[in-house]
Structures are given as C-alpha cells and as structure tokens.
Amino acid sequence: MCTVSKPIVDGLETELQGRVEVLRVDLLGEVGRAAARQYGVRLVPTLLLFDGAGNVVARHEGILLDARAIRSAALALLER
Numbered sequence: 105m106c107t108v109s110k111p112i113v114d115g116l117e118t119e120l121q122g123r124v125e126v127l128r129v130d131l132l133g134e135v136g137r138a139a140a141r142q143y144g145v146r147l148v149p150t151l152l153l154f155d156g157a158g159n160v161v162a163r164h165e166g167i168l169l170d171a172r173a174i175r176s177a178a179l180a181l182l183e184r
Contacts (some may be wrong), residue, residue: 109149109168116171116178124178153177155184 117126129136131148139145143152143160151174153162162177 106149106167109151112168112171113149113151116175119175120178123182153181155181 131140147165151164152160155161
C-alpha cells in the first residue's frame with residue numbers, strides 16, 4: 105500500500121474494528137496476482153469494498169486522500 109493512503113486505511117480499520125474486516129493483499133504474490141486479475145485491478149493502491157455475498161459494492165483506485173466515501177459506503181452496508 106502506498107505511504108500516503110496507508111495511514112488513512114489504518115484509521116478506517118481502527119474506526120470500524122469489529123464491524124468490518126480490512127484485508128491487504130500483496131499484488132506481487134500468487135494470491136494477489138489472481139485477485140488483481142479477477143477484480144480488474146489496474147492501479148496501486150486499489151480499495152475494494154465487498155458486501156456479505158462477496159460482491160464489490162465500492163471501488164477506489166489510486167491514492168486515497170480522504171476516507172469519507174469509503175467510510176460512508178462501509179457504514180451503509182452495515183445498516184442493511
């Protein structure tokens with residue numbers, strides 16, 4: 105994960121702890137390469153938000169400077 109986005113994602117992970125699971129995938133590893141192909145990852149970092157059924161419901165590509173959109177999407181999923 106890029107050094108700019110990491111503190112923001114760390115903050116989201118802390119804020120939503122116990123309510124959502126944050127997974128970080130190394131795109132250089134076998135699992136990461138397979139996931140990148142499956143989900144069409146073209147930029148690093150890419151954040152994907154999945155619902156309980158495994159569907160991508162939000163996506164952010166590139167440096168994450170503000171967590172508001174991802175936080176809002178995650179909280180909306182929790183309210184379902």
